[in-house]
Amino acid sequence: MGYSVRLPVFEGPLDLLLHLIEEQRLDIYDIPIAHITSQYLAYLRAMERVDVELASEFLVMAATLMAIKARMLLPKPAEAVATADEEDPRRELVSRLLEYKKFKKAAAVLRALEERQRGKFPAQPRRPSDLRPDLSYLPADTLQVLWTAFSRLLKDADPVPQQIMRDLITVRQKMALVLRTLRRHPGRVQLDGLIGPAPSRTDIVVTFLAVLELARMGRLRVIQDFPFGPVWLERVGEWHGRSPAAGSSRSPAASHH
Amino acid sequence: MDDHQLRAVLEALLLATTEPLVPAKAAEVVGVSAERCQRLLEELAEEYRQRESGWELQRVAGGYRLVTRPQFAPYIERLYRRTPAAPLSEAALETLAVIAYRQPVTRAEIEHIRGVNCDSVLNTLLERGLIEEVGRKEAPGRPILYGTSRHFLEHFGLDSPEDLPPLPDEETEGPPGERATK
Amino acid sequence: MDDHQLRAVLEALLLATTEPLVPAKAAEVVGVSAERCQRLLEELAEEYRQRESGWELQRVAGGYRLVTRPQFAPYIERLYRRTPAAPLSEAALETLAVIAYRQPVTRAEIEHIRGVNCDSVLNTLLERGLIEEVGRKEAPGRPILYGTSRHFLEHFGLDSPEDLPPLPDEETEGPPGERATK
Numbered sequence: 001m002g003y004s005v006r007l008p009v010f011e012g013p014l015d016l017l018l019h020l021i022e023e024q025r026l027d028i029y030d031i032p033i034a035h036i037t038s039q040y041l042a043y044l045r046a047m048e049r050v051d052v053e054l055a056s057e058f059l060v061m062a063a064t065l066m067a068i069k070a071r072m073l074l075p076k077p078a079e080a081v082a083t084a085d086e087e088d089p090r091r092e093l094v095s096r097l098l099e100y101k102k103f104k105k106a107a108a109v110l111r112a113l114e115e116r117q118r119g120k121f122p123a124q125p126r127r128p129s130d131l132r133p134d135l136s137y138l139p140a141d142t143l144q145v146l147w148t149a150f151s152r153l154l155k156d157a158d159p160v161p162q163q164i165m166r167d168l169i170t171v172r173q174k175m176a177l178v179l180r181t182l183r184r185h186p187g188r189v190q191l192d193g194l195i196g197p198a199p200s201r202t203d204i205v206v207t208f209l210a211v212l213e214l215a216r217m218g219r220l221r222v223i224q225d226f227p228f229g230p231v232w233l234e235r236v237g238e239w240h241g242r243s244p245a246a247g248s249s250r251s252p253a254a255s256h257h
Numbered sequence: 258m259d260d261h262q263l264r265a266v267l268e269a270l271l272l273a274t275t276e277p278l279v280p281a282k283a284a285e286v287v288g289v290s291a292e293r294c295q296r297l298l299e300e301l302a303e304e305y306r307q308r309e310s311g312w313e314l315q316r317v318a319g320g321y322r323l324v325t326r327p328q329f330a331p332y333i334e335r336l337y338r339r340t341p342a343a344p345l346s347e348a349a350l351e352t353l354a355v356i357a358y359r360q361p362v363t364r365a366e367i368e369h370i371r372g373v374n375c376d377s378v379l380n381t382l383l384e385r386g387l388i389e390e391v392g393r394k395e396a397p398g399r400p401i402l403y404g405t406s407r408h409f410l411e412h413f414g415l416d417s418p419e420d421l422p423p424l425p426d427e428e429t430e431g432p433p434g435e436r437a438t439k
Numbered sequence: 440m441d442d443h444q445l446r447a448v449l450e451a452l453l454l455a456t457t458e459p460l461v462p463a464k465a466a467e468v469v470g471v472s473a474e475r476c477q478r479l480l481e482e483l484a485e486e487y488r489q490r491e492s493g494w495e496l497q498r499v500a501g502g503y504r505l506v507t508r509p510q511f512a513p514y515i516e517r518l519y520r521r522t523p524a525a526p527l528s529e530a531a532l533e534t535l536a537v538i539a540y541r542q543p544v545t546r547a548e549i550e551h552i553r554g555v556n557c558d559s560v561l562n563t564l565l566e567r568g569l570i571e572e573v574g575r576k577e578a579p580g581r582p583i584l585y586g587t588s589r590h591f592l593e594h595f596g597l598d599s600p601e602d603l604p605p606l607p608d609e610e611t612e613g614p615p616g617e618r619a620t621k
Contacts, residue, residue, distance in 0.1 A: 011348055012373035057373045099370055105425040106354035107347065110413060114344055117414040119327030120315065121455040123272055187337040187456065191574060212589055212599065234457070261491065268493025269511035270518055286517045309443065311450025329451035336468045337456055377580065383558060384583055390558050401556075 013061030014100040016043060021097070028097060031090055033072055037065040068093065174210035178233075182220060188232040263289060264297050271301075277320025277411065318410035319417060345387075348378045353387060353405070358424050361391045361402035379403070387412060445471060446479050453483075459502025534560045535569060535587070542600055543573045543584035561585065 010016040020039050021028055041062060047054055071089040182189055191211065211233065214220045221234045258266070266287055271278055280295040287294070298321045302314035315324050325333060345353070352375055355367045368375050382388045391404035405418060415421065440448070448469055452460055462480060466473040480503045484496035493511060497504045507515060534557055537549050549557050564570045573586035587600060597603065 011351060012371055014372035055373055061372070096370075096372070100372065102424055103351060103354045103358070103370060106358060107350040109422055109425075110350050110354055110357070111344075113413040113415070114350075116327065117412065118344065119330040120313075120324035120414070121330065121333050121451075123312070123323040123454050124457045185338070187458070191572075212592070265491055265493040265508070266511055266514050269507040270493070270514060272494050272505065272507050273515040274518060282518070286514055309447055311447040311452070312454050323454060325451040325454050326447070329448055332448055332452060332468050333455045336452060336464060380580065386562075389562070390556070 012055065013040075013058050014097060015104070016040065016058070017061070018097060018101055018104070028101075029094060031094065033065065033069050033090060037062075037069050040065055064093070172210075175214055178210050178214060179219065182233060182235040188234045190232055194233070258287070258289065260293075260297060263287065263293065264301060267294065267297055267301065271314070271321065271323045277318050277322040279320040282320075315414065316416050317414055318407050322411075346378075349382060349387075352378045352382060353409070356382075356388055356403050357405050357409070357418065357421055360404035360418075361394075362404075363394050363396075363400040363402055365400060367403075440469065440471065442475075442479060445469065445475065446483060449476065449479055449483065453496070453503065453505040457504065459499050459504040461502040528560075528563075530555075530557075530560050531563055535564060538564075538570050538585050539587050539591075539600060539603055542586035543576075544586075545576050545578075545582040545584055547582060549585070 010019065017036065017040065020026075020036055020043075021031065024039075026032060026036070044054065044058060044062060068089045178194055181194060194211070211220070219236055221236055267278070267283060270283055270286070278298070280298060281291040283298075284291040284294045298314065302316075302321070305313055310326075311329055312323050312325050315322050351371055352367060355370050356362055359366065359370075364375060364379060367379075379388070383390075386406055386408040388403050388409065389406045390401050392402045393399040394402050409415075410417065449460070449465060452465055452468075460480070462476040463473040466476045469476070480496065484498070484503070487495050493507060494505050495508050497506045530553075533553055534549060537552050538544055541548065541552070546557060546561060549561075561570070565572075568588055569591045570585050571588045572583050574584045575581040576584050592599065
């Protein structure tokens with residue numbers, strides 16, 4: 001087999017074996033084990049040559065294949081002949097391959113469902129502007145409770161290394177930067193995008209505070225479409241190139257138009 | 258409140274929320290029966306279909322959600338420079354498939370089927386909210402059991418886990434020795 | 440593209456954003472004239488009025504925006520406020536405390552402090568809008584960083600997380616064994 005330039009990537013040893021079997025139209029119920037083993041090893045060697053780090057599972061499977069091959073070559077001891085039929089050394093491997101194949105097909109089904117869904121953009125929620133989530137279920141003394149809970153925790157925990165750093169960039173400077181970024185990008189900007197490629201803890205905090213402040217001032221909206229989803233920022237007020245002239249800048253977001 | 262008004266209220270609720278609107282929840286908010294809400298939502302879905310709107314009312318995760326019709330995605334992407342969420346990786350899809358069809362399932366069981374370590378892919382799926390811990394298995398070490406989440410249904414546009422197509426070829430596969438032909 | 444189709448495209452564009460849709464921009468994306476877009480948007484506005492929908496097309500600052508009709512705001516408000524009345528569990532409070540004082544913080548760091556898995560508790564806090572994702576940590580796996588939400592701060596009249604009351608004896612804390620009392 002000529003695995004020359006482009007090596008396909010496999011999810012694991014089962015994926016690779018399935019590929020070899022299907023590519024050569026082998027019978028999965030009667031795998032020519034010596035043949036498949038040498039193909040499998042050839043692939044591993046090829047991967048090694050291009051310096052791909054293989055997961056250890058690939059090597060474990062290589063050992064398994066060689067063990068099965070050895071067992072199939074062994075002359076059967078006389079007393080085992082009678083039961084030979086029910087103990088095919090390939091049996092377990094085959095059932096694992098069949099099981100895996102089923103889920104591979106199921107994954108393709110999911111892929112198709114996902115693809116269909118990706119073209120459907122959900123409605124962006126329009127909340128009445130004065131709406132806040134109901135936090136009334138928090139007891140009034142929650143701050144006190146938080147404080148107590150945390151100090152109790154600290155007693156049992158290893159101290160967490162705390163870094164205290166001087167601000168390199170102030171919240172106010174960061175606010176200006178955030179506004180500039182939002183002006184340059186129509187629509188939404190992902191929060192992650194505002195934080196540099198290798199942010200310090202301080203940078204993240206400053207960005208966060210800047211965004212909080214801007215949101216409080218009504219200059220941007222913070223949006224999360226679903227729990228754990230990305231956090232988006234959306235400009236409020238000045239838009240479409242119009243300058244953020246005093247007074248007019250906030251009105252489009254408010255619902256009292 | 259007559260049907261005409263209730264229909265308008267439901268439309269307002271649909272437009273105002275990102276979560277799929279569950280008929281029972283809408284009913285509670287408005288003070289009418291869940292059955293009536295459900296019926297009117299179905300009527301709305303039909304109306305949007307008939308009218309060939311830019312949107313459709315999708316039934317998903319036990320509720321209803323307004324979504325743009327897929328054929329208009331290119332315009333939305335172009336105007337808002339919005340890209341649909343990145344598709345999941347093959348590893349993530351395989352793992353999700355195992356969880357979806359075998360839930361509740363432990364990490365060891367998933368790894369046995371996939372034949373590779375699934376630690377990091379499970380973390381990714383948890384972080385994206387596609388799966389969740391649903392309990393512990395009564396077995397040595399009490400390993401965590403995983404299942405798909407409500408967000409999983411939303412991501413794939415399914416109303417409930419039962420809507421997944423049946424696992425392919427489940428019934429035709431048999432152990433090697435028991436098959437007569439290939 | 441006929442008027443019927445163009446109208447559907449405009450609806451899809453309106454649904455997918457809360458920003459006003461400017462006819463000239465829509466026209467550019469679709470490849471038709473701005474006047475035609477403008478005319479069809481006006482027709483849509485009229486249609487929603489006639490039909491007494493839950494929404495209306497609002498003309499605002501040179502564009503058109505789909506908004507819920509004002510008389511339905513109380514229902515929307517009730518939908519959002521329909522939060523579970525159950526008070527937060529001890530586990531949730533502990534987790535919230537860790538996040539409040541250590542933000543931004545990853546799940547692993549929270550779990551290190553609390554000594555237990557925090558997955559479902561984090562979900563609860565996210566769902567209730569008390570915490571949110573605030574970024575990603577530059578570490579293997581780029582884990583999510585959590586912080587308290589704006590609403591959390593507003594509820595307590597705090598300007599920023601720094602305004603939280605200082606922790607007791609923060610500097611005197613040492614590893615467990617070194618403390619005389621609990």
